[in-house]
Amino acid sequence: MKSTEMTCILCPMGCRLMVTQDGDKIRVEGNSCARGQKYGVQELTNPERVVTSSIRVMGGQMPLCPVKTKGQVPKSSIDEVLHAIRASKAIAPVKLGQVLLANVAGTGVDIVATANRNAV
Amino acid sequence: MMKYDVVVIGGGPAGLAAAIEAKKGAPEQRVLILERDQALGGILQQCIHNGFGLHYFKEELTGPEYAERFIEQLDGSGIEVFTDTMVLELSKDRRVLAVSREHGLIEIEAGAVVLAMGCRERTRGALNIPGARPAGVFTAGCAQRLVNMEGYLPGRRVVVLGSGDIGLIMARRMTWSGATVALVAELMPYSSGLNRNIVQCLTDNNIPLKFNHTVTQIHGRERLSGVTVAEVDPMTRKPIPGSEQMIECDTLLLSVGLIPENELTQGAGISISPITSGALVDERRETDIEGIFACGNVLHVHDLVDNVSEEATIAGRAAADYVKQGALSGPIAQVRTGRGVRYAVPQRVHAGGEGKLDLYFRVDNAYRGMRVQLRSGDQLLLDRKKQIMTPGEMEKITIDASKVTGDLELMLAEG
Ligand SMILES: Cc1cc2nc3c(=O)[nH]c(=O)nc-3n(C[C@H](O)[C@H](O)[C@H](O)COP(=O)(O)OP(=O)(O)OC[C@H]3O[C@@H](n4cnc5c(N)ncnc54)[C@H](O)[C@@H]3O)c2cc1C
Ligand code: SF4
Numbered sequence: 001m002k003s004t005e006m007t008c009i010l011c012p013m014g015c016r017l018m019v020t021q022d023g024d025k026i027r028v029e030g031n032s033c034a035r036g037q038k039y040g041v042q043e044l045t046n047p048e049r050v051v052t053s054s055i056r057v058m059g060g061q062m063p064l065c066p067v068k069t070k071g072q073v074p075k076s077s078i079d080e081v082l083h084a085i086r087a088s089k090a091i092a093p094v095k096l097g098q099v100l101l102a103n104v105a106g107t108g109v110d111i112v113a114t115a116n117r118n119a120v
Numbered sequence: 121m122m123k124y125d126v127v128v129i130g131g132g133p134a135g136l137a138a139a140i141e142a143k144k145g146a147p148e149q150r151v152l153i154l155e156r157d158q159a160l161g162g163i164l165q166q167c168i169h170n171g172f173g174l175h176y177f178k179e180e181l182t183g184p185e186y187a188e189r190f191i192e193q194l195d196g197s198g199i200e201v202f203t204d205t206m207v208l209e210l211s212k213d214r215r216v217l218a219v220s221r222e223h224g225l226i227e228i229e230a231g232a233v234v235l236a237m238g239c240r241e242r243t244r245g246a247l248n249i250p251g252a253r254p255a256g257v258f259t260a261g262c263a264q265r266l267v268n269m270e271g272y273l274p275g276r277r278v279v280v281l282g283s284g285d286i287g288l289i290m291a292r293r294m295t296w297s298g299a300t301v302a303l304v305a306e307l308m309p310y311s312s313g314l315n316r317n318i319v320q321c322l323t324d325n326n327i328p329l330k331f332n333h334t335v336t337q338i339h340g341r342e343r344l345s346g347v348t349v350a351e352v353d354p355m356t357r358k359p360i361p362g363s364e365q366m367i368e369c370d371t372l373l374l375s376v377g378l379i380p381e382n383e384l385t386q387g388a389g390i391s392i393s394p395i396t397s398g399a400l401v402d403e404r405r406e407t408d409i410e411g412i413f414a415c416g417n418v419l420h421v422h423d424l425v426d427n428v429s430e431e432a433t434i435a436g437r438a439a440a441d442y443v444k445q446g447a448l449s450g451p452i453a454q455v456r457t458g459r460g461v462r463y464a465v466p467q468r469v470h471a472g473g474e475g476k477l478d479l480y481f482r483v484d485n486a487y488r489g490m491r492v493q494l495r496s497g498d499q500l501l502l503d504r505k506k507q508i509m510t511p512g513e514m515e516k517i518t519i520d521a522s523k524v525t526g527d528l529e530l531m532l533a534e535g
Contacts, residue, residue, distance in 0.1 A: 009316040052169045064271045066168035115184035
């Protein structure tokens with residue numbers, strides 16, 4: 001049996017949840033609504049996040065371009081995702097929404113530009 | 121002398137939405153945005169994290185993406201933009217003096233003016249922490265710009281003072297950029313930041329957050345070598361002797377609040393609220409000088425950019441209407457604040473208006489299970505229970521404008 005304490009972030013109430021895993025049964029306590037139940041289970045079994053960062057741009061008017069993962073990636077892969085972004089470069093011009101790294105760190109999710117960057 | 125119908129000062133999210141709405145309301149009018157930076161978008165350019173636009177676009181965007189949604193609407197709209205143009209002075213009769221890289225010193229006669237200059241961060245000077253002034257002390261927003269736009273990491277071992285959203289976001293950004301964040305210290309017994317940011321920025325990265333703590337001393341001569349952190353008495357907010365602790369760090373990030381940037385406003389003789397540090401406005405966001413409107417962070421500090429866009433739409437539309445129709449007349453009701461309410465915007469309302477009227481306000485403490493009440497004389501116009509209200513989150517109530525017949529009072533009452 002494993003218990004984890006966490007804060008539900010889905011609304012300003014910020015309920016303190018106690019999520020307990022007992023075999024394949026998961027129990028959520030402390031939530032004030034059904035959304036909190038779902039959140040507790042998701043956070044315990046498969047927490048995911050959108051990762052944002054900046055990537056180096058060659059030949060641009062600005063040295064960096066902001067980027068994000070196009071969808072959520074497993075929380076455990078965040079370091080690898082950040083590392084992959086740091087190790088790469090984009091070439092100006094860059095268009096908002098352009099895929100700059102496909103399938104980043106094997107997550108199946110792409111890194112896309114979140115701003116336009118003109119060439120010099 | 122140039123002539124424009126509507127001149128918008130500042131090209132952040134507030135200025136953009138105001139200009140777009142002014143032009144929509146009156147396509148024949150000449151609308152101009154003046155922005156001192158080389159690009160539009162304001163502070164959003166450096167807010168590269170996501171979480172913007174959930175209310176306004178029903179979609180989660182990063183700061184630059186949110187700004188781009190508005191910037192792309194300028195194309196073909198006929199709205200003119202001068203970037204690299206800093207406004208130096210504004211007069212009561214709506215003459216705008218600016219200096220521009222391209223146009224030199226310019227004077228513009230404006231039919232209406234929308235103030236959208238945003239805010240700036242409080243700095244350490246305003247806080248008076250004892251110690252020398254070594255390198256390594258930054259405001260969180262300045263560090264955000266360095267890391268996100270210039271690719272420069274200000275330091276390797278960091279203490280953050282203040283747990284507002286910018287401080288929380290920067291604690292994660294510094295960690296994600298390879299630095300270690302030793303502590304986030306918060307003077308108050310609660311954070312003004314969103315729960316979501318406390319969890320996803322601090323808890324996710326095992327960064328400790330201490331409430332009722334502050335930095336009492338800065339160490340180091342040329343470069344910061346550490347800070348002394350002490351616990352404060354929750355009642356007096358004074359450091360408790362004996363609770364001091366030295367933390368080694370080469371970087372201190374200050375996230376201790378924002379102040380509306382109102383030098384131009386004051387120069388024009390517009391009355392400023394001592395509580396919001398922004399202009400006193402009516403429901404159309406008109407200041408007490410006719411034809412000059414204000415919106416966004418220059419009016420009061422917003423935590424959600426979505427609210428900024430909404431407010432700017434009101435101001436932009438009103439500016440265009442003013443050019444067409446002149447000033448509104450009729451009796452004015454004051455919006456007073458009672459128990460538990462720190463401020464409300466707008467501060468005054470024309471009686472007998474049409475449509476819906478939104479009142480934005482902040483509470484002065486964290487409250488659970490209280491009622492929000494709006495009274496006019498002995499009449500109760502609105503009475504609503506709220507599970508939770510905190511000073512960090514702006515609240516909004518909506519009433520029918522036609523119900524306003526006399527002065528209003530907004531207050532909290534027991535459940
Ligand atoms: C460092 C920082 C980080 C923030 N992070 C977040 C966040 O993560 N999430 C969030 O929702 N909100 C955040 N905010 C709040 C954010 O400021 C607002 O949501 C929003 O950007 C306010 O829009 P605005 O247009 O009023 O101001 P701004 O975005 O500040 O835009 C004001 C513009 O006016 C221009 N200007 C000012 N004075 C002059 C002048 N004299 N002449 C010409 N131009 C001028 C400025 O250059 C700027 O472009 C942050 C604020 C700061 C300061
Ligand atoms: S459990 Fe429900 S009420 Fe509690 S924070 Fe989560 S969403 Fe809000």
